[in-house]
Amino acid sequence: MDLYFEITGNGHPVVLIHSGGADSRLWTxxxxxxxxxxxxxxFDGRGAGKSPSPxxxxxxxxxxxxxxxxxELKQATIIGHSMGGQIATDFALNSPERVSKLILIAPALTGFPYSKEFEQYHIKISEAAPNIDKMLELALDSPTYQVVFESPHxxxxxxxxxxxxGRMLMWPADFCMKWPQPPAMERLEELNPETLFIIGQKDLADNIRVANCFRKVPNIRFIEKEDADHMLPLTHSExxxxxxxxxxEV
Structure with a gap:
C-alpha cells in the first residue's frame, strides 16, 4: 500500500475521503x-498530501x-467530502457489500453536467500555471470559501x-482520472447503503443541483446547514x- 494513511480510535471502521484541493488535514x-x-x-488520495503522485x-x-x-476491512462506513463524496458514491455503487453506511458531505457526482461558469473557473486556474500564487488567487475567488474565510480555519x-x-504541477501532462462506467449520475436509484447527505446552504449553485440529483436515492436523509459553505469539515466539525x-447509531 503506497498511500499515506493514519488510524485513530477503535471500534467500527470509518474511512474518510477528502476533497480535491485538500488532503487528510481536512479531517483535523x-x-x-x-x-x-x-x-x-x-488517508491522502493519490497525488495529495503525503501520498505519491499518479x-x-x-x-x-x-x-x-x-x-x-x-x-483487512471487509466493511466500513464511508465518509466523503466534495470529490471525496464522488469517490465514495462510486465505491458504494460498485462495491455495496463493503459499505455499511454512506455519508456524503457536499459531494461531487460522476456524470453530472456542471455549468459553464464552474468549468471556466477551473480553466482559468489551469491557465495560470505554473504561477502558484496566481492559481491560488483565482482558486480562492469562489463562494466555496466565503464562510471558512471568516473562520479561524x-x-x-x-x-x-x-x-x-504545487502537487498538481508535478502530475503527468496526460494525467486523467478513471471512473467506473456507467456514470454514477445514471445509477443513483441503485445506491443501496443507508445514506446521510449534508450540505451547506451557502454552497455553490452546482453543488446544490448535485444535491437535488441525490433525491433519487431510495434510503437517504438530507441535512442542510444554513450558515455553511462548501468547507463544512473545517467550519462545522462539531x-x-x-x-x-x-x-x-440508528
Missing amino acids: FLAPLLSKHYKVIA LKHANYVEDVRTLMDYL KDLTVQMLRHHL DLYQEITAFM
Whole structure:
C-alpha cells in the first residue's frame, strides 16, 4: 500500500475521503471526535498530501478498495467530502457489500453536467500555471470559501490548497482520472447503503443541483446547514460529529 494513511480510535471502521484541493488535514477537527467511538482511517488520495503522485492516470475508487483490503476491512462506513463524496458514491455503487453506511458531505457526482461558469473557473486556474500564487488567487475567488474565510480555519484552507496546486504541477501532462462506467449520475436509484447527505446552504449553485440529483436515492436523509459553505469539515466539525454519530447509531 503506497498511500499515506493514519488510524485513530477503535471500534467500527470509518474511512474518510477528502476533497480535491485538500488532503487528510481536512479531517483535523472531525477525526478526533469520531475516534472517540470508531476506528477512523484518514488517508491522502493519490497525488495529495503525503501520498505519491499518479502515473498517467488515477483510479481513486480502486484505491479505496485497495486500502480497505490492505487493512483487512471487509466493511466500513464511508465518509466523503466534495470529490471525496464522488469517490465514495462510486465505491458504494460498485462495491455495496463493503459499505455499511454512506455519508456524503457536499459531494461531487460522476456524470453530472456542471455549468459553464464552474468549468471556466477551473480553466482559468489551469491557465495560470505554473504561477502558484496566481492559481491560488483565482482558486480562492469562489463562494466555496466565503464562510471558512471568516473562520479561524482560513490559514489551513489556504495551506492545503497551495500544497495541492504545487502537487498538481508535478502530475503527468496526460494525467486523467478513471471512473467506473456507467456514470454514477445514471445509477443513483441503485445506491443501496443507508445514506446521510449534508450540505451547506451557502454552497455553490452546482453543488446544490448535485444535491437535488441525490433525491433519487431510495434510503437517504438530507441535512442542510444554513450558515455553511462548501468547507463544512473545517467550519462545522462539531455539528457533523453530532449528525454522523446519531445517524450511525440508528
